[in-house]
Amino acid sequence: MTAITSPQPLDLSHHYSYASKNRNPSSVKSFYKYFTIPGIANFAGGLPHPSYFPYDTLEATVARPQRLQPSNKDDTKADRVLIPKAVQTTDPTRKIDLTTALQYGVAEGYPPLVSFLRQFVRDHLHPNVPYEGGPEVIMSCGNTDGFSKAVELFTNIWNPDRDWIQQREGVLCEEFTYMNAIQTIQPRGLNTVTVAVDGQGMLASGKGGLADVLENWDFRRGRRPHLMYTVTIGQNPTGGNLSIERRKEIYALCQKYDVIIVEDDPYWNLQFPSAYEMEARYRGTSSESTPYNRSYNAEGRSSGYAFLDSLVPSYLSIDTEGRVVRLDTFSKTIAPGSRLGWITAQPAVIERITRITEVTTQQPSGFVQSIIAQTIIGEQLKENGAFALKKQDIHSWRMDGWVRWLEGLRGGYERRMNDMCTILEENKFLFSEKSALSSTVDHVNDWEVVDRVQMYDFVWPKGGMFAWVEIRLETHPLRAKYSEQKLSKAFWIHLTKKPHLCLVAPGQIFAAGPKSIEKEHRYIRVAFAPMDAEDVSPFTRRLVEGFRAFWKREDLDGLDDDDDETLALGSMQLESGINFVGPGC
Numbered sequence: 001m002t003a004i005t006s007p008q009p010l011d012l013s014h015h016y017s018y019a020s021k022n023r024n025p026s027s028v029k030s031f032y033k034y035f036t037i038p039g040i041a042n043f044a045g046g047l048p049h050p051s052y053f054p055y056d057t058l059e060a061t062v063a064r065p066q067r068l069q070p071s072n073k074d075d076t077k078a079d080r081v082l083i084p085k086a087v088q089t090t091d092p093t094r095k096i097d098l099t100t101a102l103q104y105g106v107a108e109g110y111p112p113l114v115s116f117l118r119q120f121v122r123d124h125l126h127p128n129v130p131y132e133g134g135p136e137v138i139m140s141c142g143n144t145d146g147f148s149k150a151v152e153l154f155t156n157i158w159n160p161d162r163d164w165i166q167q168r169e170g171v172l173c174e175e176f177t178y179m180n181a182i183q184t185i186q187p188r189g190l191n192t193v194t195v196a197v198d199g200q201g202m203l204a205s206g207k208g209g210l211a212d213v214l215e216n217w218d219f220r221r222g223r224r225p226h227l228m229y230t231v232t233i234g235q236n237p238t239g240g241n242l243s244i245e246r247r248k249e250i251y252a253l254c255q256k257y258d259v260i261i262v263e264d265d266p267y268w269n270l271q272f273p274s275a276y277e278m279e280a281r282y283r284g285t286s287s288e289s290t291p292y293n294r295s296y297n298a299e300g301r302s303s304g305y306a307f308l309d310s311l312v313p314s315y316l317s318i319d320t321e322g323r324v325v326r327l328d329t330f331s332k333t334i335a336p337g338s339r340l341g342w343i344t345a346q347p348a349v350i351e352r353i354t355r356i357t358e359v360t361t362q363q364p365s366g367f368v369q370s371i372i373a374q375t376i377i378g379e380q381l382k383e384n385g386a387f388a389l390k391k392q393d394i395h396s397w398r399m400d401g402w403v404r405w406l407e408g409l410r411g412g413y414e415r416r417m418n419d420m421c422t423i424l425e426e427n428k429f430l431f432s433e434k435s436a437l438s439s440t441v442d443h444v445n446d447w448e449v450v451d452r453v454q455m456y457d458f459v460w461p462k463g464g465m466f467a468w469v470e471i472r473l474e475t476h477p478l479r480a481k482y483s484e485q486k487l488s489k490a491f492w493i494h495l496t497k498k499p500h501l502c503l504v505a506p507g508q509i510f511a512a513g514p515k516s517i518e519k520e521h522r523y524i525r526v527a528f529a530p531m532d533a534e535d536v537s538p539f540t541r542r543l544v545e546g547f548r549a550f551w552k553r554e555d556l557d558g559l560d561d562d563d564d565e566t567l568a569l570g571s572m573q574l575e576s577g578i579n580f581v582g583p584g585c
């Protein structure tokens with residue numbers, strides 16, 4: 001009987017950029033492995049002496065993983081986490097101390113943290129990556145950094161004054177997307193190639209879908225794009241979750257056209273099953289059927305956690321060829337200021353990213369890596385043979401606690417999403433008082449004649465931190481007099497004024513290409529993440545009041561001055577304005 005073997009990942013080196021092909025291991029970093037040889041006299045490294053690091057310990061008070069309840073009230077208990085100056089162990093994957101954390105280190109990241117994440121990734125987050133040997137990981141300084149390294153690895157700068165158009169490379173992305181990513185590729189002269197989206201995310205087929213874009217590529221624009229940037233869960237800004245079925249269709253196209261997928265997934269644990277139920281409850285039917293009534297690992301290895309098994313899995317779970325580079329970040333699970341994340345991909349790709357890291361960021365901050373390592377792993381606190389904290393004070397999260405924390409975060413944001421979207425749902429329409437009144441005069445039943453005007457529409461966000469709201473500008477009474485663009489701009493300014501004082505993110509900051517620019521003015525993104533849980537409902541009521549007041553306006557006086565935008569923003573900072581713009585944009 002022949003044993004079933006997994007496929008080997010493809011060699012993707014034909015996609016490496018000129019510079020990335022030519023990188024050699026850092027001559028300095030290659031010495032690092034010798035530093036750990038017990039008793040070695042180290043004349044080689046230009047390392048500062050650890051006794052001159054001014055920190056003797058690093059200590060924090062940290063939430064217990066149970067703090068955030070998946071479905072009801074949170075608790076506030078906390079534990080201490082302490083990182084001592086030095087611990088005695090020769091095992092680098094168990095050594096969490098300031099002597100190593102604050103020293104120069106290897107580009108892969110702080111060994112205890114990398115080793116924890118490797119286990120998390122391989123055994124729990126993506127237990128069924130189909131290619132032989134499974135993926136490798138490297139720490140990053142967050143997904144912005146991860147993407148910039150992927151772009152450096154897979155794309156060459158194109159200079160119109162020097163290069164042929166045939167050499168111009170391109171990056172595929174959702175038509176509305178996270179603009180920092182687009183601003184990473186645009187200065188390199190690359191084509192930004194947008195793919196149409198629906199409530200889930202990128203379309204595989206149909207007009208403007210991936211197949212359409214790739215099949216009908218116009219080579220006068222340059223090379224057919226070989227890289228895709230995609231946000232698959234809680235898509236920023238549209239809030240969609242890409243189903244496994246859609247992923248398979250898109251992956252097949254990427255195989256056909258040899259496209260590398262960079263999956264930027266900062267919101268992966270924020271998937272909201274209740275959004276499907278709520279949408280169906282209000283609208284009779286959900287925009288799509290729930291993907292949460294199954295275990296995604298039922299036919300393979302379980303993640304060991306019902307929560308993780310229930311989540312729509314990464315592209316990595318269908319990546320037979322090793323063409324997926326996945327970006328994860330602690331920005332949304334710990335804190336954005338930690339500037340910490342990790343990249344997961346086939347080992348050869350991680351090796352090239354390691355070479356880029358060695359000469360760019362070198363490694364993420366040791367303060368951050370060690371405090372997060374100690375919070376999650378922190379099993380050994382022996383300082384010169386003694387425990388630095390009393391044993392009963394030591395409560396590191398471990399794998400169970402980390403997964404529990406992620407689930408608790410989902411609960412917290414899902415409740416906010418439900419609060420916001422319930423109010424948005426119940427207030428989409430403006431009922432015209434005039435016609436209600438005239439109908440009473442005519443003694444006609446009010447319900448039959450009352451005018452209903454829909455001011456906005458939205459799809460319940462199935463994940464992430466935002467709702468993507470389409471402004472139904474065509475229903476505004478002043479539409480005959482003003483263009484949609486003008487009304488949209490006036491609306492944005494109107495919202496920033498008293499008594500509304502709401503700051504929303506305008507669609508234009510997410511429009512990645514000409515087709516999206518045509519309709520950008522019809523959208524705003526409203527974030528439910530940044531506000532306190534108890535503020536979400538009153539703030540959203542204020543926002544819908546703002547909509548109503550705008551629809552009742554008989555003119556746009558005071559709303560057409562560009563300077564007003566800046567003034568309005570200034571006054572919001574002074575007063576109690578509501579910021580719906582949200583995290584990191």
Ligand SMILES: Cc1ncc(COP(=O)(O)O)c(C=O)c1O
Binds near residue numbers: 143144328
């Ligand atoms: C889609 C997306 N990618 C990346 C980021 C930034 O991630 P990081 O803080 O890890 O750089 C954000 C933040 O808003 C985001 O929405």
